[in-house]
Amino acid sequence: MVKKYSSRIYLAIIFLFLYLPIMVLIVLSFNDSKSRVVWGGFTGKWYVSMLQNETIMESFATTLQITLTASILATVIGTLAAIGIQAMRRKGRAILLGATNIPLLNADIVTGISMMLLFVRFTKLGFSTVLIAHLTFDIPYVILNVLPKLNATSKSAYEAALDLGASPLYAFYKIVWPDIRPGVFSGFLMAVTMSLDDFSITYFTKGAGVNTLSTMLYTELRKGIRPEMYALSTLLFLIALALLFIMNYGSSRKNEINN
Amino acid sequence: MYNFKRQFLSGPYIIWIVGFIVLPILVICYYGITDASGSFTLENIIAISEPIHMKALLLSLKLALVSTLLCLALSYPLAMILNGLHVKHQSFIVFIFVLPMWMNFMLRILAWQLILSNNGILNTVFQALGLPRVSLLNTPAAVVFGMVYDYLPFMILPIYNSMSRIGNDIVDAARDLGCNKFQVFAKIILPLTVSGVLSGIIMVFVPALTSFVISNLLGGGKVLLIGNVIEQEFMQNTNWNMGSGLSIVLMIFVIASMAFMNSHNKEGEGTAVW
Amino acid sequence: MEKELIHLSHISKSYDGSLVLDDLDLKIRENEFMTLLGPSGCGKTTTLRLLGGFETPDAGSVFFDGADITALPPNERKLNTVFQKYALFPHMSIAENIAFGLKISKKSKSYISDKIKYALKLVNLDGFEKRSVDSLSGGQQQRIAIARAIVNEPKVLLLDEPLGALDLKLRQDMQYELIRLKEELGITFVYVTHDQEEALTMSDTIVVMNQGYIQQIGTPEDIYNEPTNAFVADFIGDSNIIDGTMIKDKLVNILGVTIPCVDTGFGQNKPVDVVIRPEDVELSDPPNGFMEGDIVSIIFKGVHYEIEVRANGYDWLVHTTKLFSVGTHVGISVIPFNIQIMNKPESSDEKAVEIDV
Numbered sequence: 001m002v003k004k005y006s007s008r009i010y011l012a013i014i015f016l017f018l019y020l021p022i023m024v025l026i027v028l029s030f031n032d033s034k035s036r037v038v039w040g041g042f043t044g045k046w047y048v049s050m051l052q053n054e055t056i057m058e059s060f061a062t063t064l065q066i067t068l069t070a071s072i073l074a075t076v077i078g079t080l081a082a083i084g085i086q087a088m089r090r091k092g093r094a095i096l097l098g099a100t101n102i103p104l105l106n107a108d109i110v111t112g113i114s115m116m117l118l119f120v121r122f123t124k125l126g127f128s129t130v131l132i133a134h135l136t137f138d139i140p141y142v143i144l145n146v147l148p149k150l151n152a153t154s155k156s157a158y159e160a161a162l163d164l165g166a167s168p169l170y171a172f173y174k175i176v177w178p179d180i181r182p183g184v185f186s187g188f189l190m191a192v193t194m195s196l197d198d199f200s201i202t203y204f205t206k207g208a209g210v211n212t213l214s215t216m217l218y219t220e221l222r223k224g225i226r227p228e229m230y231a232l233s234t235l236l237f238l239i240a241l242a243l244l245f246i247m248n249y250g251s252s253r254k255n256e257i258n259n
Numbered sequence: 260m261y262n263f264k265r266q267f268l269s270g271p272y273i274i275w276i277v278g279f280i281v282l283p284i285l286v287i288c289y290y291g292i293t294d295a296s297g298s299f300t301l302e303n304i305i306a307i308s309e310p311i312h313m314k315a316l317l318l319s320l321k322l323a324l325v326s327t328l329l330c331l332a333l334s335y336p337l338a339m340i341l342n343g344l345h346v347k348h349q350s351f352i353v354f355i356f357v358l359p360m361w362m363n364f365m366l367r368i369l370a371w372q373l374i375l376s377n378n379g380i381l382n383t384v385f386q387a388l389g390l391p392r393v394s395l396l397n398t399p400a401a402v403v404f405g406m407v408y409d410y411l412p413f414m415i416l417p418i419y420n421s422m423s424r425i426g427n428d429i430v431d432a433a434r435d436l437g438c439n440k441f442q443v444f445a446k447i448i449l450p451l452t453v454s455g456v457l458s459g460i461i462m463v464f465v466p467a468l469t470s471f472v473i474s475n476l477l478g479g480g481k482v483l484l485i486g487n488v489i490e491q492e493f494m495q496n497t498n499w500n501m502g503s504g505l506s507i508v509l510m511i512f513v514i515a516s517m518a519f520m521n522s523h524n525k526e527g528e529g530t531a532v533w
Numbered sequence: 534m535e536k537e538l539i540h541l542s543h544i545s546k547s548y549d550g551s552l553v554l555d556d557l558d559l560k561i562r563e564n565e566f567m568t569l570l571g572p573s574g575c576g577k578t579t580t581l582r583l584l585g586g587f588e589t590p591d592a593g594s595v596f597f598d599g600a601d602i603t604a605l606p607p608n609e610r611k612l613n614t615v616f617q618k619y620a621l622f623p624h625m626s627i628a629e630n631i632a633f634g635l636k637i638s639k640k641s642k643s644y645i646s647d648k649i650k651y652a653l654k655l656v657n658l659d660g661f662e663k664r665s666v667d668s669l670s671g672g673q674q675q676r677i678a679i680a681r682a683i684v685n686e687p688k689v690l691l692l693d694e695p696l697g698a699l700d701l702k703l704r705q706d707m708q709y710e711l712i713r714l715k716e717e718l719g720i721t722f723v724y725v726t727h728d729q730e731e732a733l734t735m736s737d738t739i740v741v742m743n744q745g746y747i748q749q750i751g752t753p754e755d756i757y758n759e760p761t762n763a764f765v766a767d768f769i770g771d772s773n774i775i776d777g778t779m780i781k782d783k784l785v786n787i788l789g790v791t792i793p794c795v796d797t798g799f800g801q802n803k804p805v806d807v808v809i810r811p812e813d814v815e816l817s818d819p820p821n822g823f824m825e826g827d828i829v830s831i832i833f834k835g836v837h838y839e840i841e842v843r844a845n846g847y848d849w850l851v852h853t854t855k856l857f858s859v860g861t862h863v864g865i866s867v868i869p870f871n872i873q874i875m876n877k878p879e880s881s882d883e884k885a886v887e888i889d890v
Contacts, residue, residue: 007340078272096272
């Protein structure tokens with residue numbers, strides 16, 4: 001019994017450690033006082049001024065553009081790549097998977113700097129260089145989500161479809177696609193989350209003038225905290241929560257079908 | 260059409276790998292071993308031995324090590340408790356403990372700024388309790404706090420995953436063959452979670468070692484890590500050759516720590532987080 | 534008769550409010566091969582886990598060699614278990630797996646290495662010491678799991694559907710191996726299975742269980758030839774189970790026909806279940822037999838034909854080696870000795886009849 005209670009207490013402590021800071025942000029976003037420790041009554045004014053703040057809104061728009069473009073392109077390139085990789089011989093597959101792991105394992109700061117060094121040789125830093133950089137770290141997540149699904153797909157079912165007169169494209173659409181769709185979907189969502197969250201790589205490849213939420217926040221936080229950021233935090237937390245629920249709902253539906 | 264080579268579908272990605280993964284690394288290596296005029300030199304790499312660089316590197320290693328150990332110490336018991344929960348929504352509870360991982364990184368740091376600052380929440384609470392004020396912000400301790408907070412889920416998840424893969428019947432078998440509860444832990448649970456622990460260590464140690472944001476925001480420019488030195492070489496001093504040289508050193512440390520972990524992973528299977 | 538080794542005394546156990554075992558009482562003798570047989574959810578695995586110490590009963594006690602071991606943890610019991618999915622330790626070699634229990638009990642190095650050799654020889658896997666667990670086939674892993682258990686010289690070996698994951702041929706081979714092992718080791722086996730053929734082949738004693746109750750305990754011959762109720766009859770082999778009325782001693786009415794039998798003591802005009810094994814039904818030309826019917830289907834089964842005969846509204850299952858053709862009008866007869874009469878359960882509770890040993 002003692003053991004049971006002490007483990008519950010431990011869970012509670014870690015839970016508080018993880019969530020207290022987030023709760024603080026959410027509470028402060030509704031605080032009428034500018035102070036961090038005095039409750040000045042409930043207000044929604046920080047949300048209004050957040051929406052009116054051009055810096056925040058502009059970087060929000062940029063973030064969405066980059067995230068969506070990069071995630072969609074990464075999903076297409078990554079899914080095709082996964083199909084190709086699966087058809088490869090052992091050696092080619094090992095080389096490509098090794099290369100796929102580099103952006104995941106390498107330090108973000110090194111990835112960002114090395115891309116910046118390459119980009120400035122050929123072009124000016126800006127929106128498109130950030131997009132390329134995001135694609136580079138998004139594609140591996142798509143591949144790593146799709147490949148296991150592909151490996152689990154029965155090769156004989158695909159061949160049986162060909163045998164029955166289906167074209168490879170039709171056989172793919174009817175046989176392979178339904179199996180890998182959940183992987184493609186979760187790969188896409190993973191790419192979205194990674195793009196939304198990235199700071200370091202964006203920071204080095206963005207140049208002047210372009211800002212995502214992360215880089216904007218970095219600049220602003222070094223100047224000081226403004227209450228609009230609490231509102232922004234609350235909003236972003238809710239977005240992250242929503243994305244995760246979509247992801248989980250997707251996978252639990254998939255499980256039901258499998259069962 | 261039957262002989263259509265599916266391998267070709269990887270084409271765009273292979274071009275991508277060459278252009279944006281391999282090439283940038285070659286470029287940074289090129290910068291690292293040349294000087295401003297483009298002639299070969301090892302000075303940028305040897306520059307790590309300069310006192311200010313060496314101090315930053317050692318501090319980075321120290322803080323990364325402390326953060327990793329703290330994460331491990333917090334996560335292992337947590338994973339055990341989570342794995343032992345006999346509740347319907349176990350996966351949901353696990354999900355709650357890794358959820359903060361998905362919140363914007365910058366905002367998580369903002370939250371700690373709020374809590375740790377001199378007239379922040381922690382000190383207000385301390386004051387109310389009659390305790391002395393502490394000035395944690397802008398100290399290495401604040402940086403460690405931030406790192407542990409940021410990277411904790413990366414440690415929890417692989418350990419929990421490796422633990423939940425151990426079947427009940429394996430534990431039953433060990434009990435059946437004479438193990439008491441402690442022996443079950445020492446001979447079964449611990450060895451079978453080594454791979455999870457090792458990938459957790461990698462997932463925490465590498466970003467902690469190479470971070471420059473946490474130290475900038477929670478260290479207030481007073482805690483200089485190797486990541487900060489590199490960032491400054493690029494963004495302020497614009498000595499790209501020096502920055503690249505130091506990056507190469509950093510990369511070597513990253514590769515070395517991964518190689519070290521892999522050599523200790525007898526299972527030969529990394530526990531992927533995703 | 535060997536002496537009694539284990540006594541499960543008035544055991545009850547429930548999970549989440551549903552009763553899995555209800556006042557179960559079972560005695561196991563020394564050197565016995567006892568099989569717990571029943572459909573999934575009948576409580577057989579729970580019974581085994583109670584013996585192994587992985588579960589504690591809500592009520593009742595477990596006695597081993599006269600001592601109460603109800604509260605004893607598994608590591609302090611002189612029993613070892615072979616698990617359904619082998620449960621080999623994946624991070625250890627085969628030798629380390631087998632040595633596991635011996636190392637825990639601090640046996641000497643030379644003793645351990647001798648034991649490993651002996652055990653591997655016993656399960657026909659000499660030379661497998663250095664192999665890794667995942668390089669072994671399912672059948673080999675199962676042998677190692679058995680070796681790992683028996684090196685500890687348990688007085689009782691508990692086997693939880695050990696052959697369930699193997700294919701048919703391998704399963705049959707392993708059945709003979711297990712019988713041989715039991716002979717060589719001279720210890721008690723408690724074996725859990727849902728496969729009646731496995732139970733009939735290997736056991737000295739079969740315990741048929743359903744819904745937490747023991748339905749019948751007996752030798753394989755007893756269980757097959759003299760099932761005590763319709764559940765046992767239905768579960769063991771194929772049967773014709775027909776509603777009937779006991780007119781008086783040695784006379785029963787089924788499907789509108791009164792025929793002689795050998796059973797007595799059921800009272801007069803009592804509803805009963807009548808069980809007739811398909812191989813005991815004899816087919817002949819119409820004037821013969823107590824009932825006439827038409828052959829509906831014939832399936833060749835290798836050793837015999839499986840024939841379905843529709844007579845008086847009942848589809849009789851018949852096994853015969855004689856050749857008939859579909860549509861033939863036949864007479865049905867059964868000699869009185871082969872007609873089993875059983876009490877009808879009066880309520881659903883009594884469907885699960887308890888029997889004391």
